[in-house]
Amino acid sequence: MMQSKNHNNQPGVLPNFCHLGTSLRVIIAVEAGAIFAALAGATGLQDGFLVFSEWSALIQPALLITLLTLCLASPLARRLDYTGGMTVFFSVGTAVPAIAAALFTWLLPDADLLSPAQTLAFSALASGTLTGYLHLRGKALSPAVTEARLQALQARIRPHFLFNSLNAVLSLVRSDPRRAEHALEDLSELFRALMRENRDLVPLQDELDLTKAYLGLEQLRLGDRLSVDWHIDKMPSDALIPPLVIQPLVENAVYHGIEPHREPGQISLNIYRSGDTVHVVIRNPYAESGSHHAGNKLALGNIRERLALHFDLDATLKSELMGAVYQVHISLPYTRAPKHRNPVAPARRG
């Protein structure tokens, strides 16, 4: 993926059938084809839906078996070049439904089913159309295009935060030079992260370090007004996430939940894994009076879009107000970082 940086005529990225988004698109497309065929061949609307529901009873199990096979075949397909991989997907998509149909005919000899030849024709058609669609889609989401979009979505720091932090550092230079040094280190780490090309996924631990550097600076200027409650002992440090997802959300939490209030407040950060999903939950106090609201929606939309570019439908971001607490909850699939710490290719959506 490194060499593909500035090319637009490069082969696309192989679709990932293990992802929910891809599977969902395939299911919808096949069902849409089936309903179209059923209505076209039927005598009336009611008859058409009847035929469709009969077909669905057979199509769906066949489809699920196919998708499962496609997901299992993915590692094999990925070892080939792009054309080879797509050929594997096309063949699996044609053959497996036909085999499943033959199996059903054998299991249910009395049922009025399509002949295996008909099924083969149908599945070849569906498989061909879908491979074509996914090929185009993969091209549209090619690294160059995705990268451009990711870059446009890069998180930005609030100027207010920058100048207040610099001011706070200056206030330490005479009285506590060591602390001033440390604060400047935090600040440069934060800005290095912000100015990096942030298209690759990073280990969760890196994002957490960044968030800690940020909070260190906020603590410097807000003092006792800000306290942070960490729940990260069950955090999977090696999970991969898009960079600058947690830090901007914590920045939001400080900006909306702590800064506008005179009373001290607490931000809680809860990161854990359950099964194959990583959860990030950020909470901050909320009071109607005094909260500045502009900008919050923007930041959430930005992060949501970046999550979608990386994980499609497999990642979600939910925000809700629970009484006097505002909560943002992100869940994303658990992908492990390789042991060595080189930049990692983003998991493209299918």
Place this chain on the structure above:
Amino acid sequence: MHPNIETPLRLLVVDDEAPARRRLCEVLEDCSHQLPLQVVGESDNGVDALETAQRERLDALLLDIRMPGMDGIEVAQHLQKLHRPPAVIFTTAYDNYACQAFEVNAVDYLMKPVRAERLVAALGKARNLTQSTLDALRQAHPKARTHLSLSEKGKLRLVPVEDILYLKAELKYITVKTVEREYLLEESLVKLESEFGDRFLRIHRNCLVGKDLVEQVGKLSGSEDGHFVRLRGLDEALPVSRRQYSQLREFFR
């Protein structure tokens, strides 16, 4: 060069962030070689700043704009009620709109981090604010006040908006009623209504009541269509005009 015989400028530093206050005091100390000055005190919030401004004779305030609760512009508004209002120099880390308003209205302001030379220059020409200037600043930074202020026997009195039960226009003044007592205010009810629309509800041509305090809306006995409201913390019932009654009902639906 000034001969250093003039009386030093008496200053108050107001900022909610401790490091920002410390930094400003350090730079002020550096400036004191060029310009005689004395930091009379520091405040981390607007109400405290106003109390100090009453107690001490101040020449100028170095006033942060963005603070929780009462912001810097509101502090400057209340300061005008003092007998001899001190000059104000606003400080801000970054405020695009406010800075434009400052430029347009020739208000003194400093960007944080503050440089000693700029600070000396600003102190040298610091002046009082006028009401029209303050109105313009408020427009650039729209936010309802947290307090109403009035001067009583030459003293500045702050009334927290959240303590107000009702506001009633009477002849020249507006009566501001809290649980403890009443105050007289020289402002317009229409302006108060637009500023505090979130908090108050009009029940009569001359009366606004705290929305969250309404306990009961009832019908006056012995009259066809007269109504009243009762507020939490208030013994008397307040008359509701026919015109406002339908809106009131709408609100409590």
